[in-house]
Structures are given as structure tokens and as C-alpha cells.
Amino acid sequence: MKSTGKVFTFGLIAFWYSSNIGVLLLNKYLLSNYGFRYPIFLTLCHMMACSILSYVAISWMKIVPMQTIRSRVQFMKISSLGLIFCLSVVGGNISLRYLPVSFNQAVGATTPFFTAVFAYFMTLRREGWVTYITLVPVVTGVMIASGGEPSFHLFGFIMCISATAARALKTVLQGILLSSDGEKLNSMNLLMYMAPVAVAFLLPASIVMEQDVVGITISLAREDPSIMWLLIFNSALAYFVNLTNFLVTKHTSALTLQVLGNAKGAVAVVISILIFRNPVSVTGMLGYSLTVFGVVLYSEAKKRSK
Template identity: 90%
Template sequence: MKVPASGRLFTIGLIACWYSSNIGVLLLNKYLLSNYGFRYPIFLTLCHMMACSVLSYVAISWLKVAPLQTVRSRVQFVKISSLGLIFCLSVVGGNISLRYLPVSFNQAVGATTPFFTAVFAYLMTLKREAWLTYITLIPVVAGVMIASGGEPSFHLFGFIMCIGATAARALKTVLQGILLSSEAEKLNSMNLLMYMAPVAVAFLLPAAIIMEEDVIGITIALARDDSRILWLLIFNSALAYLVNLTNFLVTKHTSALTLQVLGNAKGAVAVVISILIFRNPVSVTGMLGYSLTVFGVILYSEAKKRSK
């Protein structure tokens, strides 16, 4: 069946919006946490989660972007809360890593998500993939090891935070499949975000107050001196929600596989743009390592597709 031109244009527009919001929030996070000097990654994540809480409710309840799904039991709520905590840790870890690492290296480490997903899936469900799928993970890990050795701006704490964030992201994916596996408990990504985000806010608010001393007072004082910080935080938080919304819509109007393929290319685009904007030094070894990781991820996607 031929897809109408207007439908194709709409899909292309959605993909462009998904790319822009993904890369935009990554670059803006880096700018705020590193270049601007707003060194409060937990508070920044709190702003993101507050925006996700409010905007996802508006999108589902008022704009009807997705049908409203209710939490059916206390057990289901506990499961969602557990996912919310892991989701929150992955975002905080990613934001902390951006204080110390360039976006290009952050993306290289983030590309190892399939490796951690395969490891957690085996450890938690004893689910074995085809041997070819595991072989494709070798270049994924080898690429990051090469990129680490050739990264001029390598920072050990930033690297540990980035690895932790990547592992948490993979753990959330695997746990989501286990915890919300029954048809009665399954939630689409927009409803899951609407319930997870307030849980993340509940964890992040005391964490920001305790670990980032007087962060609210400092932010207010900064806003008095430079109102731009307020607009940057609001725009950044809205963009963080837009990433989730466009992710859901692109999957709905194309497929999960298309999203995966586009995601592989997105990392490479983000690397090139970040190098052009931030002028961070790169080495030939680092770029070769990152290229090997991306190649491994593409092979992994192909192997997974063929094994189904």
C-alpha cells in the first residue's frame, strides 16, 4: 500500500524532531554542566523529571497522545517505582559524566548499551542469544577500550559515571520486560514515563538538597544576575520531555527496528556536531574506536533481527 506524501512528510518531520531534541538536550546538558559552569547534575535531572511529570500528564490526559492506562495494584506501583529509581540513576549518571567527558566520548561509551542488555538478560532470565549475537558484542566493547586509550580528555570518574549510566539504562530495559510482562501490567512508554517521573522527583529532591548544598538558593541568585539561566533550564527540561515524546511517536509511526537503526546514526551525528561546537580535541585512535563500536552495534542489531 502506497503511503500518502503528507504521511511521509509527517514521519520525516517526526524523525527530524526526534533527532533535534535528542542531540539538542545532550549538547545543552554539556553546555550547562561544563561550559556555563552550572555544576549541579542532580538538580538538572530534577528539572527534567519535573517537566516529564507535568508534560506527560498534559499529553495523555488533555491532548490524548496515548490512551490513559491506570496502575492496577500496589504491586504494580512498586514495580514502576523500582524502574523509576533505576531510570533516575541512569539520567543522573549520564549528566554527571557530561561534566567531565566530551560528548563524543560519552556517546561512544553509551553505544555499549546492547552489551549490558545482553549480560543482564542472561543473568536475570538465563535467556541465551545465538552465538553470532554474542560475537557481534566483541567489537562493541573493543571499540570503547580503544576509544578510551585514545581519548585526550579521558577522566576516570566521568568514565565510571558514564559506564554506570549505560548499565542502568540497560538494566531498566531488561527489568521492564520482566516486571511488566503480563498483558494486564504492560504500559506504553508514555504512561510508564508519567508514573516513573514523579517517583524520580521524590528521590531527586532530597538528594539535590543534601548533596548539592543550597542549590535552589544558588540557582535563584544566578537567575537574578543572569535571567538566561532560567530560560536555559526551562528549555532544557522541555527538550528532555520532547525526547521521550518523539521517541514514542517515531516508534508508533514507523517501528522499533527503524528507531534502533536511526539511533545508531544519531550517535555519530551527535559526535560530529559536538566536536564542531565544543572544539574538544579528538584523536585518530579515539575516532577509530568509536567507529568500531558503532559498527559492532549495527552488526548486533542485524544478528538480533535474524535470530527472531
């Protein structure tokens, strides 16, 4: 039984890695290499898939118990989180149009820095001085990587930083807004309620900012039917990232997920360089390595402070 459990857990982790890295590489391929330059519409597809598949997983497959929204105030809180979640995904997808995956992951690794900053200013919660010191190599590494990145693009960098900050803000706000026992939702139920809110924001934004995107997508599909399968597969993967994230945490621990996440970023960098052949510099890789090292130190400091 123990060996079966280990095999199951290993399979979950492998699926989590595959879906995480897969959706990242597919996003890059569609938005940059394939030439599908509609990041808002792509995010809309992701959120529609998350809406539908979340409902199927919870209501029909009973993966987790259904949690209901108990008040209008709770709904407004979830809607606020949905908007920030939506902005973080859109920003990340836009950045992939201009930046290589390796640099995108280096910037994304600074999430702990933004989380600590937002937590301090919004909740006045202070960490130990050792924890703050570990954030120095996190930020320094990204500064070094930026200076040594051959494919650096200012707008892409700004969007990537914005997406990282929004992701951290959502984490902090989630702890503040849904702090009472009656309002807490597990990540799967929260996604089920946030995704339709994101769709409501993204649909008009895509129509206004990416004119005739539906018509263009249909036209592309007539010329190359594979684009539809790529969009469907990519959207399904976006949901499975969230599902496997929840399941890996459930069957291991949040700390294990954090450690695996640090390693996942490094694996994604190596695979993306092998696939897309984007130029990398020694300075850029040293900067990224320093950032990952800082994140590992930060995780260890957080664990010891608890």
C-alpha cells in the first residue's frame, strides 16, 4: 500500500511538472513563435476552461466538497481576487510575447519579495530580519539577469514584473479578505468562482483591445486546423496546473510544493532554451541562479520562523 501511495504521489508530481511547464511553453509558442498575438483572448480561453472544468471536477466528480458563497460581501471579495488573478495571468501571457521563458521565470521567481512587501504594508506583519536578508539575492539576481539578458525588452519586462506583483497581491489579499472561518474557500472552489469573474472582465477587454479576434481565430483555423486543438489543449492544461497544484499540496505539503516549484522553474528554463534556442549569457544565468538560491534561502527562513 505504501509503495502504491508513493507511485501515486510521484505520478501527481510528474503531472504537475508537465502541466506547469507545458502550459508555459505552449503559451510562448502560440504568442511568439506561432504568431497568435492575442494574449487577452488566450487568457479568456484559459479562464473559460477553468470555469467549466472546475464545475465538472467539484459538482460531478466530487474531487472536493462544494462550498457555497454565503453573502454578497463574500462575492465582492471573490470578484476582487478574480480581477487581480485575471490581471496576473494576462500580464504573464503578454510578457511571453516579448521575453524568453528563461527570463520570464527569473522575474517570476521574485514573487516572495512582492509578497513580503505587500504583507508588510497591508497587514503590518513583519518577518524576522533573516527572512528579509534572504530577499536581497532574489532581487539582486533579477537585476543581474536583466543586465545580461540578450533578448531584454522593456515593455515585456514591465508586464512580467506587473504580473508577478499581481500574483503576490492576490495571495496577500486572499489571506485578508477570506480570513474568517465562514468565508474560507479551498483553492479549487475559489478557482471555480474566480474564473467566471475573470471571463466577465476579459470578454469585453478582448473584443475592444483585440479587434475581430474571434473572426481572425476562425480564419486561422480554416487555414490550419491545428490552432484550435492547440488552444483547446493549452486551455485544458491551464486548468490542470491548478488542479495538480491542489492535489500535490494535499498529498504532500505546502512546503514540498514550494521546494518543487523552485526546481520546476530551473527545469522550465533548461527545456525552453533547448526548444526555442533563445540566446542566453553567462551573466543572465548567474543572475537567475542567484535568484533561485535566494528563493530557497527565503523558504528555509520562513520555515524556521514558524
